Amino acid sequence: MIFIGERINAGFKDVRAAIVNHDGDVIKEWAVKQTAAKADYLEVAIGTASNKPEDLCWMIEMVQSVCDTPISIDINKPVLLKEAIKICKKPPLVNSTTAIEEKMNEIMPIVAEYNASVIGLVMDEEGSPKTVDKRIESAGKIMAKAMDLGITPDRLFLDPIIMPLKFMQDQHKVVMNAVSQFTLFSDPPCHIVCGLTNASNGAVHKKLINRVLVAMLIAHGLDAVILDVLDEELVNTILTADLIMNRSIYADSYLEAFRK
Amino acid sequence: MQLPDVNEKWTHRINTVTIGATKEQGGTRGKTITVGGQTTLPSLTFEGATPNKPVIAGYVADTPPDWPDTLKNAIGKEINSPAEWARKCVETFGVDMINLSLIGADPSGKNSTPAExxxxxxxxxxxxxxPLIIRGCNDEEKDNLVLLECSQASRGENCLIGSAKEKNYRTVVAICKADKHKIIAEAPVDINIGKQVNILLQDSGFDLNDVVMFQTTAALGYGLDYVYTILERARTTGIKGDKLMAMPQLCDVGGETWRVKEAxxxxxxLPGWGSLQKRGPMWEAACAAAYLQAGADILIMAHPAAIATIKMLIQRLS
Incomplete structure (x- = not known):
């Protein structure tokens, strides 16, 4: 399982304030904490806090000053991406492109050039997909583009687009069905990732919904997740689901061993 | 049309473990032995690196084991003296290292003292x-005493000492840490316990780069397929990136083969089974060849003819 720590995101008030005030300590602290919690990538998302490339680069530098965990750059503006990707010490994960041709042509050549990985959202001009077929169609377009550019399946993360449970209850079975199909696209398969928090948006029992949904998605083939890596119960659920899927070898102390 | 590349792409490497210490390194060995370091499965040299060939450790015991005459005669009268037996293993049989099993310490047998x-x-x-592998008599309580003294007696020689088990590892870990030896992590044909032992070693501050895994061993016809599967699964898991399973592996082929009726x-x-003279070493060589293929890095072997066969096989396969 690939853990992408979500916390360095301007969507959180403390991070937003840190960007505006150039207070590096907040960002460094989240980088250290999430790395200690075994994040494989640290998401760095500037959101609407700033549109200056130097601010995004500053965030990445803050992270890289305290840990060597690879960065997941949450950005969809090619101009920002070009600047940010240059300063990443390890090949980053670019979050994200869609299946829109123009978008792929902007983002994916940069990904290929820097030997980075990329998240492909399976949506196109028509917006969020509603059906399995629509998701597969977009996933196919992204995979074809990745192959053209020499981005190997292990560097491609398909995101099936998770909807809030509270508002779109009919979508989750559809998503699981699509995830199962994604695993058949190539051998070895590409990664399948999702942002969990979207699922529990607006709900009361957020953590429970996240835990159950992630376990069910893993059963269908999900192998990467953008999450609150400090949520111990959530991580334990994922580690256990991984064992149930026979992806790692059971040992009595598997939870403790992960945190060593 | 271009053929697709069907090579497996493994992402990780098995740990390398060096056993033995030369004079410059604080020991008295003439050479050291390094195992591990692979980035692919055995013999698939086109798929990844196999920087270190598997090695053969000559089986030597402090007291002659309960073995058939065919084997005892093949080894010769030297079997009565561990030192001479070891010398013959190296000089005549051409083994890479020596496994010394202290079976004489067994309380229900000769019951030798730790000092002996x-x-x-x-x-x-x-x-x-x-380089030397030192193993006890498989009586945990006694082994804790025996290995302690043997470890001190071989201080600085960077031996491989065992075994650390799930329910009995603290003493061996303390010994190996204090005298700077490598450790054998043993599990009873159980991959889950194998992983658990490694976790316990790591928890007690032992560097997993100094560990060799040992899933005990089964002779052909007595569960070889179970052990084979575990060795293979541990190896694929290791090169896929599970750091808790990325250790070189040990098999005691000699110790196990010469206990089964076929050997x-x-x-x-056993009418119709052919002469024991030939069958015994063939049984041992067949087991060893299978374990080589499964991912064994160190094979403990006894019969000179079986050793010669496997030496040739290692040469040809790597």
Whole structure:
């Protein structure tokens, strides 16, 4: 399982304030904490806090000053991406492109050039997909583009687009069905990732919904997740689901061993 | 049309473990032995690196094991002296290192004292200059005493000592840490316990880069397929990136083969099975060849003819 720590995101008030005030300590602290919690990538998302490339680069530098965990750059503006990707010490994960041709042509050549990985959202001009077929169609377009550019399946993360449970209850079975199909696209398969928090948006029992949904998605083939890596119960659920899927070898102390 | 690349792409490497210490390194060995470092499965040299060939450790015991005459005769009268036996293993049989099993310490057998065992270790270290594996008698309580003295007697020689088990690892870990030896992590044909032992070693501050895994061993016809599967699964898991399973692996082929009827009973007991003279070493060599293929890095072997066959096989396969 690939853990992408979500916390360095301007969507959180403390991070937003840190960007505006150039207070590096907040960002460094989240980088250290999430790395200690075994994040494989640290998401760095500037959101609407700033549109200056130097601010995004500053965030990445803050992270890289305290840990060597690879960065997941949450950005969809090619101009920002070009600047940010240059300063990443390890090949980053670019979050994200869609299946829109123009978008792929902007983002994916940069990904290929820097030997980075990329998240492909399976949506196109028509917006969020509603059906399995629509998701597969977009996933196919992204995979074809990745192959053209020499981005190997292990560097491609398909995101099936998770909807809030509270508002779109009919979508989750559809998503699981699509995830199962994604695993058949190539051998070895590409990664399948999702942002969990979207699922529990607006709900009361957020953590429970996240835990159950992630376990069910893993059963269908999900192998990467953008999450609150400090949520111990959530991580334990994922580690256990991984064992149930026979992806790692059971040992009595598997939870403790992960945190060593 | 271009053929697609069907090579497996493994992402990780098995740990390398070096056993033995030369004079410059604080020991008295003439050479060291390094195992591990692979980035692919055995023999698939086109798929990844196999920087270190598997090695053969000659089986030597402090007291002659309960073995058939065919094997004892093949080894010769030297079997009565661990030092001479070890020397013959190295000089005549051409093994890479020596496994010294202190079976004489067994309380239900000869019940040698830890001090006697330590003297055997010293005599073997004097007789040969290859690296040494030191193993107890499989009585946990006694082994904790025996291995302690043997470890001190071989201090600085960077031996491979065992075994650390799920329910009995603290003493061996303390010994190996104090005297700077490598450790054998043993599990009873159980991959989950194997992983658990490694976790326990790591928890007690032992560097997993100094560990060799040992899933005990089964002779052909007595569960070889179970052990084979575990060795293979551990190896694929290791090169896929599970750091808790990325250790070189050990098999005691000699110790196990020469206990089964196919290797010890002659034609009068097993009509139609062919002469024991040939069958015994063939049984041992067949087991060893299978374990090589499964991912064994160190094979403990006894019969000179079986050793010669496997040496040739290792040469040809790598």
């Amino acid at each position: 065992c330590a003297r055997v270790v010293e005599s073997v270290l004097k007789a040969v200059d290859v 010890v009973a002659d034609e009068d007991v």
